[in-house]
Amino acid sequence: MWSKRVKLGLAALLMAGVLAGCGQTEKNNAGGNEGAAKKEETYSGTIALAGSTALQPLAEEAANAFMEKYPDVSITVQGGGSGTGVNQVAAGAVQIGNSDVPAAEKLDDKSKASELVDHKVAGIAFAIVVNNDVKVDNLTTKQIQDIFSGKIKNWKEVGGNDEAIHVINRPASSGTRATFEKTIMKGVKVDDSIGTVQDSNGAVEQAISSTPGAVSYVAMSYLIGEKKNLKTVKIDGAEPTVENIRTEKYPFWSYEYMITKGEAKEEVRAFIDFVKSEEFAPTVKKMGYIPMTELE
Amino acid sequence: MQQMHTKRRNRWLEEYIGRTFAVISGWLIVLITVTMIIFLAVKGIQSFTDSGLSLSDMLLSAQWDPNGTPPKYGALIFIVGSMLVSLGALLISAPIALALAIFMNFIAPKWFVSLLKPVLELLVGIPSVVYGWLGVTILVPLLREWFGGSGFSLLAGIIVLSMMILPTITSIAADALANVPMAYMEASYGLGSTRWQAISRVIVPAAKAGIATGVVLGLARAFGEALAVQMVIGNTIKLPSGLDSPTATLTSVLTMDMANTINGTPWNNALWTLALILLLISFFFIAVIRLVGPRKER
Numbered sequence: 001m002w003s004k005r006v007k008l009g010l011a012a013l014l015m016a017g018v019l020a021g022c023g024q025t026e027k028n029n030a031g032g033n034e035g036a037a038k039k040e041e042t043y044s045g046t047i048a049l050a051g052s053t054a055l056q057p058l059a060e061e062a063a064n065a066f067m068e069k070y071p072d073v074s075i076t077v078q079g080g081g082s083g084t085g086v087n088q089v090a091a092g093a094v095q096i097g098n099s100d101v102p103a104a105e106k107l108d109d110k111s112k113a114s115e116l117v118d119h120k121v122a123g124i125a126f127a128i129v130v131n132n133d134v135k136v137d138n139l140t141t142k143q144i145q146d147i148f149s150g151k152i153k154n155w156k157e158v159g160g161n162d163e164a165i166h167v168i169n170r171p172a173s174s175g176t177r178a179t180f181e182k183t184i185m186k187g188v189k190v191d192d193s194i195g196t197v198q199d200s201n202g203a204v205e206q207a208i209s210s211t212p213g214a215v216s217y218v219a220m221s222y223l224i225g226e227k228k229n230l231k232t233v234k235i236d237g238a239e240p241t242v243e244n245i246r247t248e249k250y251p252f253w254s255y256e257y258m259i260t261k262g263e264a265k266e267e268v269r270a271f272i273d274f275v276k277s278e279e280f281a282p283t284v285k286k287m288g289y290i291p292m293t294e295l296e
Numbered sequence: 297m298q299q300m301h302t303k304r305r306n307r308w309l310e311e312y313i314g315r316t317f318a319v320i321s322g323w324l325i326v327l328i329t330v331t332m333i334i335f336l337a338v339k340g341i342q343s344f345t346d347s348g349l350s351l352s353d354m355l356l357s358a359q360w361d362p363n364g365t366p367p368k369y370g371a372l373i374f375i376v377g378s379m380l381v382s383l384g385a386l387l388i389s390a391p392i393a394l395a396l397a398i399f400m401n402f403i404a405p406k407w408f409v410s411l412l413k414p415v416l417e418l419l420v421g422i423p424s425v426v427y428g429w430l431g432v433t434i435l436v437p438l439l440r441e442w443f444g445g446s447g448f449s450l451l452a453g454i455i456v457l458s459m460m461i462l463p464t465i466t467s468i469a470a471d472a473l474a475n476v477p478m479a480y481m482e483a484s485y486g487l488g489s490t491r492w493q494a495i496s497r498v499i500v501p502a503a504k505a506g507i508a509t510g511v512v513l514g515l516a517r518a519f520g521e522a523l524a525v526q527m528v529i530g531n532t533i534k535l536p537s538g539l540d541s542p543t544a545t546l547t548s549v550l551t552m553d554m555a556n557t558i559n560g561t562p563w564n565n566a567l568w569t570l571a572l573i574l575l576l577i578s579f580f581f582i583a584v585i586r587l588v589g590p591r592k593e594r
Contacts, residue, residue, distance in 0.1 A: 081555030083564075090558075106558045166446050171531070171549075172363045173556035173563070181363075192361070196448045196530035196542045199552040203527070210437060211446050 051085015100175025340572025472506020
């Protein structure tokens with residue numbers, strides 16, 4: 001245990017030294033010192049998380065890393081959907097509710113919402129995806145609105161081949177769908193009587209790759225690695241990169257939230273800070289999310 | 297003396313521990329069921345008491361748009377969708393199941409029956425997610441090739457469901473046929489009937505209560521099935537325009553939206569009401585079984 005900490009400390013020092021050599025002396029040294037200071041503290045207790053399936057993989061990874069760092073802390077992560085996350089944390093059943101949207105947007109009862117605190121822990125980008133046979137690489141926001149509201153029904157109307165468009169939606173309660181409506185549809189009504197509905201990112205991915213002419217939207221974290229038979233489409237000429245999101249060229253993204261009730265306990269606070277930290281950022285990025293360090 | 301005492305104690309244990317456990321189990325299951333029904337009823341009527349939705353709108357309107365302004369909670373699409381997919385499955389399954397039951401009882405050689413029975417049991421044991429998965433990967437692309445469109449459709453749901461309820465109906469119908477006294481068969485032979493005449497005009501009518509029970513049980517299972525149907529039916533919020541058109545069912549909208557809505561919101565309450573409707577329809581089926589089922593011998 002002790003030797004591990006020493007090793008970590010050494011590694012941190014080494015990193016700081018290397019980075020200092022790159023000429024960004026002040027900033028990185030500060031970061032290194034802060035990291036070292038934090039390692040002095042130790043936490044214990046149990047933390048339960050539940051909610052958003054979009055955030056779940058990241059939360060699990062963070063839990064494992066955090067428990068390795070502080071073996072006295074035990075963390076469990078469950079899915080269930082953003083609604084479950086808000087419900088459970090409001091009821092006090094879990095310490096952290098994971099959600100794709102701020103608690104206030106889900107709750108009708110605003111007095112309940114005031115007890116809950118939203119913490120932005122990462123960004124998540126979404127992509128418009130189509131079946132591989134669609135010969136379109138770029139869509140304007142207007143074109144996407146027209147497709148999902150049922151005005152455009154054939155790919156040739158947006159410069160593609162003569163093929164019927166098959167729209168695949170997420171259910172109206174889904175967080176991904178909410179982000180899609182907020183950032184892309186912008187008040188234009190999604191026509192739920194066209195196309196089909198799949199209830200998870202995975203099911204959408206499967207349906208897109210097997211249905212010719214299909215179009216839908218999925219979280220980038222589901223598009224890590226080689227995907228057969230489906231491709232992402234640029235929105236207004238912009239690819240879903242961190243750079244484009246930061247410069248506001250790419251609109252289709254949102255924050256992921258960890259919601260706590262009232263003042264969070266020390267270990268809960270530490271865990272949320274850890275998810276947002278510089279230390280955990282590379283993992284966040286590797287898993288297809290956007291670290292908070294790159295968004296602020 | 298000491299030995300006697302322990303013996304008596306053992307007997308007491310045997311007599312009462314087992315009995316107590318049995319009684320507790322009996323009451324527990326009644327308690328759980330009643331609590332669940334009460335819970336569902338209380339939750340289900342909140343749509344009308346707390347959220348101010350109207351029952352007639354809910355049952356008769358096909359406008360389901362909980363995110364809209366104003367939100368609309370008409371569940372007609374789901375009720376119709378559930379009805380169509382279950383009845384459709386029954387239409388395919390019931391005749392095949394009856395034929396299978398006749399085949400097993402009167403036509404097939406013994407060795408084949410001993411093959412058929414475990415096969416049917418296996419069919420019951422396959423989890424619904426597997427049926428759904430096979431439906432998505434094999435059936436849906438096939439239907440897409442034949443009928444165009446996306447392949448996710450009412451027909452896909454009907455076919456998957458009919459596979460799932462076939463063994464249920466078959467085994468109950470087969471039992472019902474087997475329970476018809478041999479004397480009936482012999483009597484009709486005695487009157488000069490052929491084997492098929494005896495089966496179709498004497499045995500099957502004599503077993504019709506048991507067969508009907510199997511059919512209603514199959515219908516109830518089809519109605520409550522969620523996962524497999526949800527995977528292949530497309531879940532589009534519209535009344536189906538044909539067999540090749542996607543639609544949604546009570547169970548599919550429940551599984552899709554339940555986890556993402558918040559307790560106490562009208563949307564969540566409306567979903568509880570859908571669950572209550574589902575339960576009431578199941579009760580209706582159970583009542584039907586009680587009515588048509590074989591009467592106890594007096």
